[in-house]
Amino acid sequence: MIELFTANTPNGKKISIMLEEIGYEYRVTKIDLDKKEQFSEKFKKISPFSKIPVIIDHKKNITVFESGAILIYLAEQSGKFYDxxxxxxxxxxxxxxxxxxxxxxxxxxxxxxxxxxxxxxxxxxxxxxxxxxxxxxxxxxxxxxxxxxxxxxxxxxxxxxxxxxxxxxxxxxxxxxxxxxxxxxxxxxxxxxxxxxxxxxxxxxxxx
Ligand SMILES: N[C@@H](CCC(=O)N[C@@H](CS)C(=O)NCC(=O)O)C(=O)O
Missing domain, CATH: 1.20.1050.10 (Glutathione S-transferase Yfyf (Class Pi); Chain A, domain 2)
Incomplete structure (x- = not known):
């Protein structure tokens, strides 16, 4: 199961689209940017620049931040869209x-x-x-x-x-x-x- 920490922005949508494309099961944890939730100590532990999106691959216990790195990770894992x-x-x-x-x-x-x-x-x-x-x-x-x-x-x-x-x-x-x-x-x-x-x-x- 992938946990996606995100908000409804273009960078956030990149990852929900990718997860849908590869058919992975995922759950969304919303980070409310207006409420500055990105700056919480808990979130900073997984996102050093306090930015969405971030994923945790709970099966492998792997965290990935930066949307480009997340796309590459998911593409490598799934073998899709990154020949x-x-x-x-x-x-x-x-x-x-x-x-x-x-x-x-x-x-x-x-x-x-x-x-x-x-x-x-x-x-x-x-x-x-x-x-x-x-x-x-x-x-x-x-x-x-x-x-x-x-x-x-x-x-x-x-x-x-x-x-x-x-x-x-x-x-x-x-x-x-x-x-x-x-x-x-x-x-x-x-x-x-x-x-x-x-x-x-x-x-x-x-x-x-
Ligand atoms: N290079 C980053 C940019 C991410 C980014 O800019 N995220 C914005 C929302 S689209 C954000 O979290 N902003 C909150 C902030 O900077 O405080 C990526 O592609 O993941």
């Missing part, structure tokens, strides 16, 4: 999500969605970077079906919940034909639908 022959390319797209796509879109959420009007510089900077990310992903997806090639992998699972915030981005996902095609295809997967609404029964990936 050994494609690992170099999957790692690159996964690391790009972890180090660039997620953090930059996250800043865009902060300036554009949560705090508009507070910093023109911040709003302009992250809006421009986010558009650039849409362009770059669209370009990549003009050459292949999924981010790391023809197979759906943990790189797609990591990136999808961030693009699923497209309404907050105000960029106009539909204008990016290849990214929209990728987004629509992943949105239809049963495991993605289940993993997406793991905390809110009526929550679906928003249409482009």
């Amino acid at each position: 050994i022959k494609d690992r170099l390319i999957i790692n690159q797209w996964l690391m790009a999500q972890m180090g660039y796509i997620g953090p930059m879109l996250g800043q865009h959420h902060q300036f554009h969605h949560y705090n508009p009007g507070k910093s023109k510089f911040g709003e302009d900077r992250y809006f421009k970077i986010s558009k650039r990310i849409y362009d770059e992903l669209d370009q990549r997806l003009s050459n292949c079906r999924f981010l790391s090639g023809e197979e759906y992998t943990i790189a797609d699972i990591a990136t999808f919940p961030w693009i699923a915030r497209h309404e907050w981005h105000d960029i106009g996902l539909v204008q990016y034909k290849n990214l929209t095609r990728w987004y629509n295809e992943i949105s239809k997967r049963d495991a993605v639908i289940k993993g997406f609404k793991f905390m809110k029964k009526d929550e679906f990936p928003p249409k482009p």
Whole structure:
């Protein structure tokens, strides 16, 4: 049994989607970020940076923090979505999500969605970077079906919940034909639908 410590955010959804995709039994322990539960001494013991998501694999007594590391762990355990022959390319797209796509879109959420009007510089900077990310992903997806090639992998699972915030981005996902095609295809997967609404029964990936 896997215990998933999480909240209803893109980083949280990566792991619920993955757990649904590999069909593992799991239970969710909610960490209420508004109530600052991430800073409790108990949670800090398993999450040194006080961030969700974290998993405990109770069968093996293993704890993993950082969503990219969790995806790799679950992929290695299950033998799914991380084919050994494609690992170099999957790692690159996964690391790009972890180090660039997620953090930059996250800043865009902060300036554009949560705090508009507070910093023109911040709003302009992250809006421009986010558009650039849409362009770059669209370009990549003009050459292949999924981010790391023809197979759906943990790189797609990591990136999808961030693009699923497209309404907050105000960029106009539909204008990016290849990214929209990728987004629509992943949105239809049963495991993605289940993993997406793991905390809110009526929550679906928003249409482009
Ligand atoms: N690089 C981390 C980022 C995780 C992260 O930023 N989690 C946010 C929610 S999406 C969080 O826990 N924020 C609480 C805080 O920083 O206090 C990962 O991918 O796991």
